[in-house]
Amino acid sequence: MQTHGAIRQLHIFSISLIAVALIVFGVFGCASPGAADRSGGASAGPPDWVQTPPRGDATNEYFVGVAGDPAGNVAEAETVATATMIDEIVRYMGVRITTDTTAEAQASLNEFESSVSQTVRQTGAARVAGFRVVDRYVERRGEAVTVYLLGAYERASLEAERERLQAVFQERIDAIAVPEQRARDFEARGRYYDAVLHYLEAAQAAATSDIENAEIRFERNITAARNVVSRIQLEKLNDNLIAMVREPFPENFEAVVQVNGQPVSGASVRVSYKEMRGGRSTTRSTTIQSNERGGVSFEHPIPQTVGADTVTVGLDLTRYMLPLEELGRDYRSYLDGLSGAISDTRVVFRYEVNSQAAEVPTGVLLHETDIAGNPISAGTATSALQQELSSADFRLQNLSAARAASVGMAREDLLEFLRTEYGGRVERVILGSAQIDEFDEGDGFIVRVSGSAEAIILETGEVLYSTSGFQRSRGASANAAIQAAFRMLGSNFGQEFSSRLP
Numbered sequence: 001m002q003t004h005g006a007i008r009q010l011h012i013f014s015i016s017l018i019a020v021a022l023i024v025f026g027v028f029g030c031a032s033p034g035a036a037d038r039s040g041g042a043s044a045g046p047p048d049w050v051q052t053p054p055r056g057d058a059t060n061e062y063f064v065g066v067a068g069d070p071a072g073n074v075a076e077a078e079t080v081a082t083a084t085m086i087d088e089i090v091r092y093m094g095v096r097i098t099t100d101t102t103a104e105a106q107a108s109l110n111e112f113e114s115s116v117s118q119t120v121r122q123t124g125a126a127r128v129a130g131f132r133v134v135d136r137y138v139e140r141r142g143e144a145v146t147v148y149l150l151g152a153y154e155r156a157s158l159e160a161e162r163e164r165l166q167a168v169f170q171e172r173i174d175a176i177a178v179p180e181q182r183a184r185d186f187e188a189r190g191r192y193y194d195a196v197l198h199y200l201e202a203a204q205a206a207a208t209s210d211i212e213n214a215e216i217r218f219e220r221n222i223t224a225a226r227n228v229v230s231r232i233q234l235e236k237l238n239d240n241l242i243a244m245v246r247e248p249f250p251e252n253f254e255a256v257v258q259v260n261g262q263p264v265s266g267a268s269v270r271v272s273y274k275e276m277r278g279g280r281s282t283t284r285s286t287t288i289q290s291n292e293r294g295g296v297s298f299e300h301p302i303p304q305t306v307g308a309d310t311v312t313v314g315l316d317l318t319r320y321m322l323p324l325e326e327l328g329r330d331y332r333s334y335l336d337g338l339s340g341a342i343s344d345t346r347v348v349f350r351y352e353v354n355s356q357a358a359e360v361p362t363g364v365l366l367h368e369t370d371i372a373g374n375p376i377s378a379g380t381a382t383s384a385l386q387q388e389l390s391s392a393d394f395r396l397q398n399l400s401a402a403r404a405a406s407v408g409m410a411r412e413d414l415l416e417f418l419r420t421e422y423g424g425r426v427e428r429v430i431l432g433s434a435q436i437d438e439f440d441e442g443d444g445f446i447v448r449v450s451g452s453a454e455a456i457i458l459e460t461g462e463v464l465y466s467t468s469g470f471q472r473s474r475g476a477s478a479n480a481a482i483q484a485a486f487r488m489l490g491s492n493f494g495q496e497f498s499s500r501l502p
Contacts, residue, residue: 046137050148060152063088068146074138077147082120085149093162130157175205176217192228192259193267199225200320207327222334229341231259234313241351245306246502253298253311253349263294270316276304287316303353305499314346357501363397363426368486371436375407380483381434381490388494397426415461430455430497434489448472449485453493455501467496
């Protein structure tokens with residue numbers, strides 16, 4: 001069978017021949033007996049449908065195909081007539097090839113046209129549900145021949161096929177056009193965040209589409225998304241909050257999402273903040289939706305350490321950007337501008353966490369021992385711990401006089417002893433121990449010192465904070481290595497207590 005594109009070249013001649021045939025037929029009347037063939041046999045004249053194509057009824061829709069061949073080739077004329085009838089059917093179905101038509105849609109249409117053509121050529125072959133050729137008429141005048149075909153298409157089947165083809169043609173186009181139009185509608189109504197999401201949806205569909213202008217549509221939607229994002233602003237409603245360690249912030253961190261003072265509701269914003277987990281400071285994040293007034297409110301976890309830090313709040317489009325960022329480098333230049341616009345929406349809150357610990361009279365008592373468990377009188381770890389606390393302006397009480405007397409005491413006995421000796425002058429005590437547990441002379445002098453300490457309310461015995469750890473040191477001499485290890489361990493303990501005690 002000739003292709004649909006090739007057989008259309010015969011249409012101009014066919015139309016001219018049909019016009020001449022109608023004029024001749026109108027002037028001279030019906031063809032003489034034997035001049036026309038109908039379904040292979042002789043006929044006294046053309047059937048009525050040749051001059052007056054039947055109108056559709058409740059059961060069927062009718063289509064006529066006409067074509068001629070000047071050399072009298074019936075098969076050639078029938079091929080072109082079939083093509084003209086297919087054109088009528090496709091026109092009725094309302095689908096057409098455009099620059100937006102996908103390869104899938106074109107293939108579906110070509111398959112349908114091929115099936116109709118096969119049905120015409122092979123009478124009785126049920127290649128197209130509900131379609132059949134109900135009559136043929138061949139008119140001969142001299143050497144020229146004209147073929148007329150009458151096809152009947154059951155209305156229910158025709159409508160079903162029409163809906164199927166239209167859906168195929170629109171599916172990929174709508175995947176881009178529908179969200180793009182919704183985005184424009186949302187933008188016009190001031191729903192800017194929703195507009196951005198739909199522009200990105202349209203861009204994603206365009207990037208994976210096989211329509212001819214997909215790249216243009218991708219760029220258009222990414223640009224539109226960037227333009228809307230660049231208009232969205234976050235404004236801080238408070239800042240520089242101050243809290244006490246281990247106590248809630250006095251208020252939430254507050255911001256508003258807006259465009260020129262108009263609130264943007266339903267916007268997703270990501271909040272990044274610091275939190276202590278397992279003794280380590282970890283950056284965490286959470287997502288919050290802006291309310292109907294564009295407001296965003298973040299309740300910071302109760303701070304566990306003293307010091308200054310920040311909370312960052314920014315427009316969150318991560319979920320929608322990730323699929324686009326996986327498209328490859330060809331799309332990178334389009335996405336960079338959008339990513340920059342998203343980053344520009346961020347605001348940074350600053351806060352400070354303080355402690356009353358520095359104002360509370362505190363005593364320090366560490367028992368330091370060598371690898372054999374014998375007391376070390378130098379008190380290096382104790383001095384390093386006290387130096388860190390002094391740097392944080394702690395009010396310290398020297399408990400060194402109690403070190404010798406308290407050696408070997410059980411914890412409760414030690415607390416009772418300190419209450420008796422220092423109860424009027426000390427409210428908190430930091431008690432602990434540090435000992436050498438490894439010593440190696442194989443490669444210089446290597447020492448490991450380990451220990452633990454607790455901050456305790458002297459009157460009640462309540463433990464406010466506890467810590468433990470170890471420290472290795474290498475030195476040119478045994479004494480240098482030992483002193484350095486005790487000093488670093490005590491310094492680490494002092495840093496923890498100065499930042500953690502409420």
